[in-house]
Amino acid sequence: MKVKDCVLIEPFTCNEDATVVEVAKKLRETTLRHIYVVNKHYYPVGIISVIDINHRVVAAEKNPKLLKARDIMSKPIDIDELDTELEEVYTRMATKQRVMNAVAKDGKMIGILTIHQVMKNIQVRA
Amino acid sequence: MNRKKFVQSSLERLMNDSDVQKYFSPDLTKEEKERTVSYLSNILADTYDTTVKGYFENKGLSSYVSTFLRWTGAAEDAIGTYLFWAMGGAGFVAKTAGVGSKSLADYLDNRHYEKYKSQDAKDSYITKDGMLIASEGLLERAASYDPGIIGGIASLADLIRGTAKYDTKVIARGFYDAKDEFLKKMQGYQAQKMPKIIPLERFRNSVYTEPVTPVFTPAEERKLAA
Secondary structure (H helix, E strand, O other): OEHHHOOEEOOOEEEOOOEHHHHHHHHHOEOOOEEEEEOOOOOEEEEEEHHHHHHHHHOOOOOOOOOEHHHHOEOOOOEEOOOOEHHHHHHHHHHHOOOEEEEEEOOEEEEEEEHHHHHHHHHHHO | OOHHHHHHHHHHHHHOOHHHHOOOOOOOOHHHHHHHHHHHHHHHHHHHHHHHHHHHHOOHHHHHHHHHHHHHHHHHHHHHHHHHHHHOOHHHHHHHHHHHHHHHHHHHHHHHHHHHOOOOOOOOOOOOOHHHHHHOOHHHHHHOOOOOHHHHHHHHHHHHHOOHHHHHHHHHHHHHHHHHHHHHHHHHHHHHOOOOEEOHHHHEOOOOOOOOOOOOOHHHHHHHHO
């Protein structure tokens, strides 16, 4: 089974230059707890969670209007291709304790792969 | 060569081809594998109709004439060898007649080949020009002038390869056309296979999502439309 056999979530992204306030507003509009940061080529370069905003901005008493997404994002991130084997993805996710990975094709982000989908598809095969 | 024989022999070769084997991964279920094999067979059958059939089914009289000329050429070669040892120079006259017969046979086969060869075949895979195939026999023909063992072997090789060298090229052309078509179709199929994407709308947080306020009320829209 490969990544392309899974169901992905439409990319939920923000620009590297977006302020933390803009990122927070985007996050509150969805039930997702993570947002991917993409560069000008729409390639994922980092990820921000709601916890990151709390820990790296609020708790650190920084100004969310001045801070940019690139300043608080977690990086590097794991990016999978459509032909990546799911066993490989699962091993990486489990080792690094990731719950989701970005999926890219031709240098652009095309979706989000959750660990739930990975496990479900590996289980189907087993 | 008929369609059934072409499909069977080519299918076996294609299944062992490293490029084609990529599409028969162990992950495939039995049904998927059968479906792919059947697809490959259909492509081979179609290729037979477009590339191979015309050549083999329209050989007609020229094929018999060419075979006759090749045997005549071989006989003239043998006579030439005998005459060389018996009478010296006269042997070369007979051998030249043999070369002439075989060249005429090549001309007939070449004409038929050129008429029916597929025009859209991949140049990189096979020899495109019929004259180039005909020239493959030049060395054998030159060697057949030798009145010794070398000449005998060359003459025999020329006779065996004869028309078969054109047949082989046509079959090879069909084979590579089918392979090319299969790879192209499979690559296209795999490129199209994209994962399903759940829209972000499904994850919308209704508490913080502002409802879209319509510019006009339904009554106003009806009024404007009227």
